Every structure is written in C-alpha cells, then in structure tokens.
Amino acid sequence: MIVLGVDPGITHLGLGVVEAEEKGALKARLLHGEVVRTSHKEKAEARVGRIHARAKEALLAFRPEALAVEEQFFYRQNELAYKVGWALGAVLVAAFEAGVPVYAYGPMQVKQALAGHGHASKEEVALMVRSALGLKETPRPSHLADALAIALTHAFYARLGAAKPL
Amino acid sequence: MIVLGVDPGITHLGLGVVEAEEKGALKARLLHGEVVRTSHKEKAEARVGRIHARAKEALLAFRPEALAVEEQFFYRQNELAYKVGWALGAVLVAAFEAGVPVYAYGPMQVKQALAGHGHASKEEVALMVRSALGLKETPRPSHLADALAIALTHAFYARLGAAKPL
Numbered sequence: 053m054i055v056l057g058v059d060p061g062i063t064h065l066g067l068g069v070v071e072a073e074e075k076g077a078l079k080a081r082l083l084h085g086e087v088v089r090t091s092h093k094e095k096a097e098a099r100v101g102r103i104h105a106r107a108k109e110a111l112l113a114f115r116p117e118a119l120a121v122e123e124q125f126f127y128r129q130n131e132l133a134y135k136v137g138w139a140l141g142a143v144l145v146a147a148f149e150a151g152v153p154v155y156a157y158g159p160m161q162v163k164q165a166l167a168g169h170g171h172a173s174k175e176e177v178a179l180m181v182r183s184a185l186g187l188k189e190t191p192r193p194s195h196l197a198d199a200l201a202i203a204l205t206h207a208f209y210a211r212l213g214a215a216k217p218l
Numbered sequence: 219m220i221v222l223g224v225d226p227g228i229t230h231l232g233l234g235v236v237e238a239e240e241k242g243a244l245k246a247r248l249l250h251g252e253v254v255r256t257s258h259k260e261k262a263e264a265r266v267g268r269i270h271a272r273a274k275e276a277l278l279a280f281r282p283e284a285l286a287v288e289e290q291f292f293y294r295q296n297e298l299a300y301k302v303g304w305a306l307g308a309v310l311v312a313a314f315e316a317g318v319p320v321y322a323y324g325p326m327q328v329k330q331a332l333a334g335h336g337h338a339s340k341e342e343v344a345l346m347v348r349s350a351l352g353l354k355e356t357p358r359p360s361h362l363a364d365a366l367a368i369a370l371t372h373a374f375y376a377r378l379g380a381a382k383p384l
C-alpha cells in the first residue's frame with residue numbers, strides 16, 4: 053500500500069511516500085521524502101502554487117492510494133492556523149485533481165499506531181518510524197519525519213479497516 | 219480594469235468580477251457573480267477542489283488583472299480560520315496558475331475606499347457597492363456583496379497606485 057504523508061506548513065511542508073506491507077508487523081519502504089520550503093519574501097500565491105505543484109508531482113509520480121495528514125490543533129494562533137490552512141488547501145486541490153482520497157489522524161492516534169500507546173514521546177515515535185522503514189538514522193528534518201509518521205499511521209489504520217477520512 | 223473579488227469561506231465562497239473605470243468617480247460594471255457552496259457531507263478534497271475549479275474558471279473566463287480578498291481576522295476560532303484557509307489556499311493555487319496577482323485589504327480599508335471613512339456601517343458600504351455598479355438592488359447574498367466590495371476596493375487603491383499585495 054503506497055501512502056503519501058504530508059506535514060502541512062507554509063514555510064516548511066513535509067512530503068513522505070512509503071510503500072507499506074499489506075500485513076504482518078508494520079514495515080514499509082521509503083520511496084520518497086522532501087520538504088517544500090517557501091519564504092515570506094515570495095508572493096503568497098507563488099508559495100501556495102509551488103506547494104500545490106510539488107504535492108501534485110509526488111501524487112502523479114508515486115500514485116499513492118491515500119494521502120494522509122495530521123489533524124492540526126491550534127491554540128491562540130489564528131494567523132498561523134489560517135496560513136497552514138492555505139498550504140493544506142493547496143494539497144487538497146492536488147489530491148482532488150489526482151483522485152487520491154485524504155485521511156487525517158490526531159497526535160494520539162499517531163502515537164497509538166506507531167508506539168502502541170497514546171503517551172509515547174516524540175523520540176519513541178521517531179524511533180518507530182526509523183525501525184518500520186528499516187533506516188539506519190532517524191529521517192531529518194523533523195517535517196519529513198512527521199510526514200513519514202503520518203503516512204505509516206494511515207497504513208496502520210487502513211490495514212485494520214479503520215482509515216479516517218479528513 | 220477587471221478585478222475578481224473573493225469572499226473566502228469553506229461553505230460559501232463569493233466570487234465577483236467587475237470592470238472598473240480607469241479614472242473619475244469609482245464606477246464599474248458587474249461582469250459576473252456567483253457563490254460556490256459546499257457541504258460538510260462532501261469529502262474535504264472535493265469541497266476544496268471545486269472551489270479551485272470555479273475560481274480558475276472565473277479567472278480564465280474574465281482574465282482579471284488582479285484578484286482581491288479581504289484580510290481575515292479571527293477571534294478564538296482556530297478551527298474556522300484553518301478551514302477558511304483551505305478555501306483561500308485553493309483560490310491562491312488558481313491565481314498562481316492563471317498568473318493573476320493577489321491583493322488584500324482590511325475591513326477599514328474597504329470602508330475608507332467605498333464610503334470615504336473608516337467607520338461606515340455595513341449598510342453604507344452595501345449602498346456604495348450598489349451605486350458604483352449602477353444596480354437597482356443591493357447584490358445578494360451577502361457573500362457576493364462582500365466579494366464585489368473587495369473587488370471595488372482593489373480598483374480604488376490600484377487607481378491611486380496603492381494596491382496592496384497579500
């Protein structure tokens with residue numbers, strides 16, 4: 053099962069593509085990882101347009117059966133929420149155009165899926181991502197690690213028949 | 219000067235296209251108005267994908283020289299800010315693809331441009347929109363009226379050489 057995981061953001065957006073085993077322990081192959089970077093010096097439409105283009109490129113190159121994002125929670129930062137929203141909007145346009153359904157999981161669900169309990173530390177999650185992908189080092193930067201974690205999380209729930217549409 | 223004004227929203231998104239006189243009193247012709255409606259029963263990517271498609275259609279049909287949106291201010295509603303962000307993200311992708319620059323103005327700037335002072339009521343603004351467009355009735359629904367107000371606002375500032383990129 054090929055899954056594109058996205059860690060949405062307007063200055064850094066992580067994109068990670070994995071191919072997960074259909075059964076057994078959660079194991080997967082890392083097919084692609086990148087972080088789309090944009091600057092506040094660019095025009096807003098250019099930033100969002102590039103995010104859309106890169107997400108679409110990944111969708112067309114790897115033809116994942118699902119795109120997964122982490123549910124976002126914002127506290128007292130409406131401005132940030134709005135701009136992260138722009139980035140996810142661009143990704144949703146790409147998913148719609150490519151005909152790829154979108155799923156979302158909360159932080160607790162990521163921890164549950166990857167570390168087996170909802171109170172796992174960030175380090176435990178990172179270690180499980182590294183182990184599931186058979187990597188020698190933890191993926192960097194953190195935006196890519198987050199994107200891969202959410203892709204693996206979707207694979208985990210989809211295998212259980214518990215995929216969660218956005 | 220042809221301008222596409224957008225009132226962004228995820229359930230209702232207003233699109234209004236006006237052709238404004240280049241000088242003299244602010245007068246304009248209404249070329250197009252629509253409200254894109256989406257339902258929470260639809261998949262998120264379908265909602266955002268349709269918003270993108272309709273914005274792009276309007277951009278390609280009317281070839282405006284600018285797209286204008288009202289700056290959004292959110293208070294204690296991160297969830298809303300995030301979803302309005304998705305909608306604006308979809309519009310920004312369309313603008314980028316069509317090569318149309320995006321501008322934004324705050325509520326005070328809209329009032330200043332259309333009613334001549336920053337403390338104008340919503341009714342005064344609506345009346346000025348109707349008058350500038352030579353309409354017999356105030357445009358409805360309010361999402362369309364807001365989209366037209368922001369299009370006219372951009373025309374006002376652009377004519378003064380004071381256009382404000384998003």
Ligand SMILES: [Mg+2]
Nearest residue numbers: 059194195198
């Ligand atoms: Mg991150």
